[in-house]
Amino acid sequence: MMRIDIITIFPKMFAPILNESIIKRAQNKNKVKIYIHNLRDYTQDKHRKVDDRPFGGGSGMVMRPESIFRAVEALKPKSKIILLSPQGKRLNQKIAKRLSGCKHLILICGHYEGIDERVRRYLADEEISIGDYILTGGELPAIVLVDCLIRLIPGVLGDKNSLNFESFEGNLLEYPQYTRPANFRGMKVPKVLLSGNHKKIQEWRKQEAVKITNRKRPDLLKGCIYRGVKNG
Numbered sequence: 445m446m447r448i449d450i451i452t453i454f455p456k457m458f459a460p461i462l463n464e465s466i467i468k469r470a471q472n473k474n475k476v477k478i479y480i481h482n483l484r485d486y487t488q489d490k491h492r493k494v495d496d497r498p499f500g501g502g503s504g505m506v507m508r509p510e511s512i513f514r515a516v517e518a519l520k521p522k523s524k525i526i527l528l529s530p531q532g533k534r535l536n537q538k539i540a541k542r543l544s545g546c547k548h549l550i551l552i553c554g555h556y557e558g559i560d561e562r563v564r565r566y567l568a569d570e571e572i573s574i575g576d577y578i579l580t581g582g583e584l585p586a587i588v589l590v591d592c593l594i595r596l597i598p599g600v601l602g603d604k605n606s607l608n609f610e611s612f613e614g615n616l617l618e619y620p621q622y623t624r625p626a627n628f629r630g631m632k633v634p635k636v637l638l639s640g641n642h643k644k645i646q647e648w649r650k651q652e653a654v655k656i657t658n659r660k661r662p663d664l665l666k667g668c669i670y671r672g673v674k675n676g
């Protein structure tokens with residue numbers, strides 16, 4: 445079973461997401477256990493202060509290192525410590541897959557102007573960003589990370605096939621999906637999908653995936669053998 449500990453100054457932000465849908469089921473099925481820790485519980489002063497003014501001046505407040513080190517040290521050993529940070533490696537499906545294989549992750553959520561550099565340099569094993577934009581805190585990034593790696597843990601998704609062909613598998617975006625009705629206000633489902641011919645359906649899906657990727661995200665196909673397929 446995987447274990448994820450999240451260190452935050454806003455523990456209440458997590459409950460609505462973690463107690464719903466697939467993430468909730470994954471916990472009930474004992475595929476993952478998620479623990480939320482209030483950083484203020486690891487402070488040692490009576491005001492439970494977690495931030496301070498930056499040395500050298502400048503705007504905003506910076507998170508102090510002591511309580512973050514203390515919280516992580518209470519949760520180790522043998523864990524991967526991840527700092528959510530806009531400076532980190534940009535999260536993608538490959539990173540999510542690698543992390544979904546870890547036994548224990550500790551996620552540190554920053555806030556304010558950021559975190560004392562010593563946390564980044566001497567405590568975190570890895571920094572992860574969820575994109576090139578700035579959020580007010582690391583809570584949403586932690587939720588994004590947890591959501592995308594939990595669904596990759598074997599046995600979490602009900603249908604084993606749901607992971608077989610998804611966007612980014614083999615550097616392709618997913619083929620178009622259709623469901624009932626076959627004709628909706630004159631907008632018809634491609635005939636091949638109604639043919640019952642599985643080989644043809646597979647071929648069509650592959651071709652569509654390549655076309656869509658060529659059109660929407662040609663960067664994914666760089667150096668890839670699928671480039672020859674005509675754009676549609």
Ligand SMILES: C[S@@+](CC[C@H](N)C(=O)[O-])C[C@H]1O[C@@H](n2cnc3c(N)ncnc32)[C@H](O)[C@@H]1O
Pocket residue numbers: 527528529530531552553554555556557558559572573574575576577578579580581582583585
């Ligand atoms: C307002 S941000 C600090 C930004 C910092 N001043 C900078 O320029 O890098 C506060 C916290 O939100 C989190 N955060 C913000 N944007 C993020 C992103 N794109 N990916 C991951 N974490 C992010 C980080 O934990 C960060 O410490």
